Amino acid sequence: MNKRPIIGISGSMIIDQGGMFPGYKRSYVNNDYVKAVINAGGIPLIIPMNMDDEIIEAQINMVDGLILSGGHDIDPLLFNEEPHQKLGGIYPDRDKFDFSIIKKAMARKMPILGICRGHQVINVANGGSLYQDLTLIDGCYIKHNQGELSDVKTHTISIEKNSVLNQLLGDVTCCNSFHHLAVNKVAPGFKVVARAKDGVVEAIERIEKPLVMGIQWHPEMLAGVDENMLNIFKYFIKECK
Numbered sequence: 001m002n003k004r005p006i007i008g009i010s011g012s013m014i015i016d017q018g019g020m021f022p023g024y025k026r027s028y029v030n031n032d033y034v035k036a037v038i039n040a041g042g043i044p045l046i047i048p049m050n051m052d053d054e055i056i057e058a059q060i061n062m063v064d065g066l067i068l069s070g071g072h073d074i075d076p077l078l079f080n081e082e083p084h085q086k087l088g089g090i091y092p093d094r095d096k097f098d099f100s101i102i103k104k105a106m107a108r109k110m111p112i113l114g115i116c117r118g119h120q121v122i123n124v125a126n127g128g129s130l131y132q133d134l135t136l137i138d139g140c141y142i143k144h145n146q147g148e149l150s151d152v153k154t155h156t157i158s159i160e161k162n163s164v165l166n167q168l169l170g171d172v173t174c175c176n177s178f179h180h181l182a183v184n185k186v187a188p189g190f191k192v193v194a195r196a197k198d199g200v201v202e203a204i205e206r207i208e209k210p211l212v213m214g215i216q217w218h219p220e221m222l223a224g225v226d227e228n229m230l231n232i233f234k235y236f237i238k239e240c241k
């Protein structure tokens, strides 16, 4: 039997608001990432957030591919903008961790899949920028922060012909949506491969191999109900061999 690729999933931190230990920090990822990796044929390994470059280097050396999970807004100072009044909560330590782990994964020519915040942070770490809120985008009218459950699809996206995503999802599909930031300037070396009807960027891919893909929606939340969304993880994991 072929060895299943080991897929690192970048962690975040949750701080207890009440209960036994108010203020207590817990390393975590949402379990849907773990489930999607297992169901797509990989071995998930949660990579806890930390600030030590040598540790991060050792962590990345243990895996064959990297998934960047969702979370906080990204500090706009990282793309040379002051915080807009509509910006949500930021977490500069996590930005630092994500930047470091992306740099190390790319140096090792490792496939990377960024989801939601992970998609945005790939763009910023490679020299792109973000809109700090959807109201700052001319013509944006679609509800990108759905009130529906996580596995309900709410808006359509159009996918570019010459892209990995088009092979997996076709020209048009429907996705869930939980974001209020979006890609503005696309990082050099990357291309937009999917947009919503209002022009909002929904996915990017690196032009050269290895596969580095950013997806604005949450395919891991849909992977249990939609074979095509699970196929994104299957394709990614195959690339990690």
Ligand SMILES: [Mn+2]
Binding pocket: 144, 155, 176, 177, 178, 179, 196, 200, 202, 216, 217
């Ligand atoms: Mn959206």
